[in-house]
Amino acid sequence: MNDNNEVFSINYKKSLQYWADIPPTVDGVLGGFGFISNADIEGSELFLKSLLSSESAPCTNVALDCGAGIGRITKYLLLPHFESVDVVEPDEKFINSIKEYVGELASKLGTLYKVGLQEFVPVRKYDVIWNQWVLGYLTDEDLEAYLIRCRDSLSDNGIIVVKENVTSSGKVEKDSTDSSVTRSFKQYIKIFKKCNLKRIKQCKQANFPNGIYPVYMFALVPNNKKIEKSIDHSI
Structure with a gap:
């Protein structure tokens, strides 16, 4: 962590350079924590299924995987539930690895x-837009603008999912290695409100090892969307 007093700001070029040196593997995209992948997918699966079975569930036509890496979430979470999945990924070797990594489901990409x-x-319009371990690479200003663009591209009953690390300190923690930040729970809530997004569900990821950041999942819809009573629990 960058815990000295020097001025820190997110640098997109530096982030790209960092990821350019990371191998296109599960362990690579998870920063050496590949062993948590199964627990992560299990938690996300429970969260997604609860959204898809709700009274105001989104359709399952098309999802968007943002910061997709090699397609881990696309392969194990989104493609089994959606007819088609688009992906966004800035690293060339990662995006070139996706079709091979996804394998037999690649026809649904x-x-x-x-x-x-x-x-x-x-x-285009998306039923679910999934953002995981990627929003810390955006400045606050760019994050807000991005979430607004996502909000405006949702289909009827569409949902934005955010799954991110949050700090225990309540403050932003900065990492100069990959030029990223980890925001607090309250900071995410503040940003969602600024973007006219409301939480319809949130969960804390369970079964992760001690010593890593808490991870929260948020399901977000536009403020003007009428939905059933919000749900808040851990899985």
Whole structure:
């Protein structure tokens, strides 16, 4: 962690350079924590299934995997539930690995966008937009603009999912190695509100090892969307 007093700001070029040196493997995209992948997918699966079985469930036509890496979430979580999945990933070797990694489900892949989220503009409507371990690479300003673009590209009953590390300190913690930040729970809530997004469900990921950041999942819909009573529990 960058815990000295020097001025820190997110640098997109530096982030790209960091990931350019990371191998296209599960362990690589998870920063050496490949062993948590199964527990992560299990938690996400429970969360997604609860959304898809709710009274105001989204359709299952097309999902978007943002910051997809090699397609781990696309393969194990989204493709089994959706007719088609588009992906956004700025690293060339990662995006070139996706079809092979996904394997027999590759025919259900839609468009692969090689672009950073700060520059990504959706051109279609999505039922679910999944963001995981990627929003810490965006500045607050770019994150808010990005979430608004996502909000405006949701289909009827569409949902944005955010699954991210949160700090225990309540403060932003900065990492100069990959030029990223880890935000607090309250900071995410503040950003969601600024983007006119409301939480319809949130869960804390269970069965992760001690010594790593808490991970929360948020399901977000536009403020003007009428939904059933919100649910808040851990899985």
